[in-house]
Every structure is written in C-alpha cells, then in structure tokens.
Amino acid sequence: MSNNGNHSMKFSDATLAKVREIITHYPEGKQKSALLPLLHLAQEELGKGWLPVEVMDYVASLLNIQPIEVYEVVTFYTQYNQQPVGKHVLEVCITSPCCQLGAEEMVHYLEKKLGAKAGETTADKMFTIKPVECLAACGYAPMMQVGEHYYEKLTEEKVDRLLEKLRDTPYPALQKVEF
Ligand code: FES
Numbered sequence: 544m545s546n547n548g549n550h551s552m553k554f555s556d557a558t559l560a561k562v563r564e565i566i567t568h569y570p571e572g573k574q575k576s577a578l579l580p581l582l583h584l585a586q587e588e589l590g591k592g593w594l595p596v597e598v599m600d601y602v603a604s605l606l607n608i609q610p611i612e613v614y615e616v617v618t619f620y621t622q623y624n625q626q627p628v629g630k631h632v633l634e635v636c637i638t639s640p641c642c643q644l645g646a647e648e649m650v651h652y653l654e655k656k657l658g659a660k661a662g663e664t665t666a667d668k669m670f671t672i673k674p675v676e677c678l679a680a681c682g683y684a685p686m687m688q689v690g691e692h693y694y695e696k697l698t699e700e701k702v703d704r705l706l707e708k709l710r711d712t713p714y715p716a717l718q719k720v721e722f
Contacts, residue, residue: 552589552601562605574606578616581605582623587715592632593624621675628671629664630714634688638677644684650674652699656706669710692719 554562562581569576581602582594589598594617596610603610617623624632633653637646650661653672657665664671680686683695694705704722712720 552598554584554588558584558588566606575608575612578602578606578608578613579620582613582617586623590624592628592630592714593626621673624671627664628673629668631669631689631709631712631716632671632673634673634675634678636676636678636680636684636686636688637674638681640677640681641684641686646685649685649687649697649702652702656702670706689720690714690716692716694720694722 553559561584562577565580566574566577582599585598585602586592586594589601599613599617600610603613617625621634635646635650635653637650650672653670654660657670657672659665659670659672661672661674675688678686678688678693680693680695683693685697686693686695687697688694689705689709694701697705701722705720708720708722709716
C-alpha cells in the first residue's frame with residue numbers, strides 16, 4: 544500500500560484494516576480489483592454519501608493507481624454519487640418493466656411530495672431523488688433502493704410511511720426500515 548500522508552481525508556484505522564483485508568482477496572499486482580468495495584467504503588465513511596475528488600484521489604493512492612482510473616469507474620456506475628446528496632438517496636428504478644407498473648408515477652409523486660425534481664436534493668438535505676436503471680427486482684415494482692436496502696411494491700401510502708421513518712434513521716441505514 545502506498546504512503547497516503549498527503550491526504551487530509553483518511554479512513555479510520557478500523558476501515559484501513561478492512562481495506563488491507565479486501566486487497567488480499569486479489570492476486571499480487573491486481574489490487575485495482577478492490578476499487579469498487581473501497582469506493583463504497585469511501586463514499587460512506589469519508590464522503591457522507593458522495594465522492595469528492597479529494598476522496599477519489601485518496602482511494603487511488605491506497606491502490607497505487609492513477610486518479611483517472613478511479614474517476615472512470617465513479618462516472619460509470621450510478622451507485623457512486625459525483626455531487627453532494629441528501630442523507631438518504633431514493634434510487635427509483637425507471638427501466639421499462641418497472642415503468643409499466645407505475646415507476647414514473649412514483650417519481651412524480653416523490654417530486655410533488657418532497658418539492659424536488661428527479662436528480663435533485665430536498666432543501667433540508669434529507670432526500671435525493673435518483674432515477675436509476677434496472678435493480679433486478681423487476682417483479683416488485685414500483686421499487687426503490689435506499690442505501691443497501693430494497694423497498695418494493697410501493698404505493699403512495701407506503702412511500703409516505705417510509706419517508707417518515709427514514710427521516711429519523713441515521714446515515715447510513717444499517718438495517719432495513721420497517722414501515
Ligand atoms: S426494471 Fe426495475 S428492477 Fe428491473
């Protein structure tokens with residue numbers, strides 16, 4: 544692992560131990576393969592839900608790779624956020640099968656209820672509405688992912704209850720919210 548002393552943002556010792564352990568999963572010289580899990584850790588621990596350039600550069604230094612290699616990955620996958628987000632990111636699947644079961648109406652309902660457009664964050668920084676592509680839960684639409692958890696077969700009433708529960712849930716939500 545490289546010396547990363549120039550970065551003001553750093554993982555905690557516990558997370559650094561986890562990073563070292565993750566890197567051991569890959570063959571010598573293939574440490575770049577650990578990039579995706581490291582970015583998840585970085586987004587959660589250092590970026591409060593998103594990945595500023597400084598954090599991406601720090602991850603590059605941990606893996607001894609070029610920053611551009613990190614930027615390429617971050618801009619490819621929608622699970623990484625490139626700008627500040629709310630405490631909870633509401634990732635609503637808007638791929639065709641979900642749309643046939645009301646996904647677009649669900650996005651419109653969220654926009655109206657939260658006073659923010661798709662892709663935007665609410666004024667109180669609580670929620671970001673983020674339309675995404677298929678999340679492999681096509682039979683359970685309309686659905687959304689919040690953190691690591693799926694919320695399926697949503698109705699307006701269910702969304703109302705879920706949002707209320709999420710307001711009181713710290714980031715990151717470690718457990719699925721019951722609503
Ligand atoms: S189309 Fe929405 S989860 Fe697959």
